Amino acid sequence: MKRPQGRGLESARKHIASCLTELESILQSADFLRSCFDESCEGDIDDKTTASGFEPIGFDAMLNSRLSAPTPPRAIKILSWKKAVEYFVKLLHDLDVICSYSLDPHLESLLRFVVQFQKSQPDLVARSHLQILNHVNIVEQLLLVQDGKLYGRDPFFAVINKAAALPEATKNHDIQKNESFLQLGMVIANFLNSDGVGNSSLPNKLVMNLLKILCTNAAWQRRKLGKFLQDWRVIYVQLELAFRNEYGEVSSSSNDENTCMKIFQHILLWVEEQTYWIAFRFLILGFELELYSTGEYCMVYWYLYAVLIKLTEKTHLMMAVSHDTAKRKGKKKKDSPKDLARESRIPPAVLFLQCYICLAEGLTMMLAALRNEIPVFHSPSPFNTEHEKFVQHFELLQRACIPDHVSYPSYKESTTHARFSTLAMYNYFKDAQRIAKEVKSSFSNDPERLAELRKLEQVAEHNSVAQNVICRLGALDPSLKVSFEFSHHPFFATVVVKRS
Structure with a gap:
């Protein structure tokens, strides 16, 4: 797996398949080993450290505990034989997923793969093969980033070039050496403490660090993403200042400077889109880590809604820019009516985010109405005020504006004026359900997005029914009990309405 440019991945998959076969044979041997002993094994076989269920001869399983440092005290749990085998089976499956990745140079595909891979909660060993681990005097180069390149093959300038939909002219080496790019490189280099040469004229190191963070466990990932947002925001401000200082409000007539101006505009938009994607990831990790209480869901969904609005806006702009770049590359002389109609449609990826927006807004308004009209939902904490909770959850986002x-x-x-009467006027969940149904056909070749849309549709359907019940009964029925579950989706709650 550590061979450069992914050349050893196919060979690694063969070894993984062989190991899985061996482990399967080991599991099947358990019955035979137990049958070799006349005496019956006492206790549950699942808790034993050997396949036969008997204590190992000449080896003490607690040896690790005795050899461990006495301070600080750490609990060491010895895995049973069955769980140890299951651990290696899962580890090998996780490594197989990594090896089966197509090494797509598109940054969006790569980020989606890493996020999807993390959903299986891989072990540290598997995650370490997706990142660069930086320790004191140790730099271990692994799959994603090798020799400062993606997969050891694609320069990060080329990766960002594709992600930001930059014009083809940016591949020209002379343009990369333009004075404005050199100045930009110095700005970013000073901020990142890099050397300011070569490809550091674009935020390569930020992308590398983002990939590294996304490969960590959920808790560490959220902690680092919150701080990492500051870096992306500062880079955006630095880029914007460099752009204004270089070109001002009026574009130059020089072809080189016009090209550089377009590059700046594309990069600015791309950095902003990535910043909001990181903010979105930061917020939803809070649900995975159970950092939000039920009383805080309203403010969380409200903030999530605000972030999604900006993310959708920037994504739509980026897709429009990409389409415009591809259109110029195709050099069409005249657009047909079908092409014009196709261009006027909202892209499926934007509609996908719009579905998120409808669910977030619907949950925000429902929670706000419940808080405003049913006293049990508005129980102030004896420790922190609502304002203090808001600051605790979103301080890092607020710092980065x-x-x-x-x-x-x-x-x-x-949210102060949300009432059941206003909820009855407009049902955001129906919009989410409609969008999810309409956009499904656009993702027929994308099983991950299709599965996500099915989950969103289920949440929207259940919440739409729950909202109708709440609006019909409202505060008039004191026996009405409303709770929130994450049975259909990891971060969009399903509203459950019952009578006590």
């Missing part, structure tokens, strides 16, 4: 003009007063203003 993500999104702009979003604050606790704006949250209160948006």
Whole structure:
């Protein structure tokens, strides 16, 4: 797996398949080994450290505990024989998933793969094969980033070039040496403490660090992403200042400078889109780590809604820019009516995010109405005020101004007047359900997105029914009990309405 440019992945998969076969044979041998002993084994076989169920001869399983350092005290749990085999089976399956990846140079595909891979909760050994582990005096180069290149093959300049939909002219080496690019390289290099040469004229190191963070466990990932947002925001501000200083408000007539101006514009938009994607990832990891209480769901979904609005906007702009670049590359002389109609449609990826927006807004308004009209939902904490909780959860986002003009007063203003009567006027969940149904056909070749849309549709359907029940009964029925479950989706709650 550590061979450069992914050349050893196919060979690794053969070894993995062989190991899985051996482990299967080992599991099948358990019955035979137990039958070799006349005496029956006492206790549950699942808790034993050998296949036969008897104590090992000449080896003490607690040896690791005795050899461990006495301080600080650490609990060491010895795995049973069965669980140890299951651990290696899962580890090998995780490694096989890594080896089966197609090494797609598109950054969006890579980020989606890493996020999807993390959902299986892989072990540290498997995760370490997706990142660069930096320790004191040790740099271990692994699959994703080798020799400062993606897969050891694609320069990060080329990866960002594709992700930001940059014009083909950027591949020209002379343009990369343009004075404005050199100045930009110095700005980013000073910020990142890099050397400011070569491809550091674009935020390569930020992308490398993002990949590294996404390969960590959920808790560490969220902790680092919150701080990492500051870096992306500062880079955006630095890029914007460099762009304005170089070109001002009026574009130059020089072809080289016009090209560089387009590059700056594409990069600015791309950095902003990635920043909001990181913010979105930061917020949903809070659900996975169970950092939010039920009383805080309203503010979390409200903030998630605000981030999704900006992410959708930037994604739509990026797709429009990509389409425009591809269209210029195709050099069409005249667009047909079919092409014009196709261009006017909202892209499926944008509709996918729009479905998220409808669910987030629907949950925000429902939770706000419940809080405003049913006293049991508005029980202030004896320790922290609502404002303090808002600051605790979103302080890192607020520091980075993500999104702009979003604050606790704006949250209160948006939710204070929510009532059951206003909920009855508009059902956001029906919109989410409609969008999910309509966009399914566009992702027929993408099983991951298709599965996600099915989950979103289920949440929207259940919540739409629950909202109708709540609006019909409302505060008039004191026996009404409303709870929230994550039975259909990991971060969009399903509303459950019961009578006590």
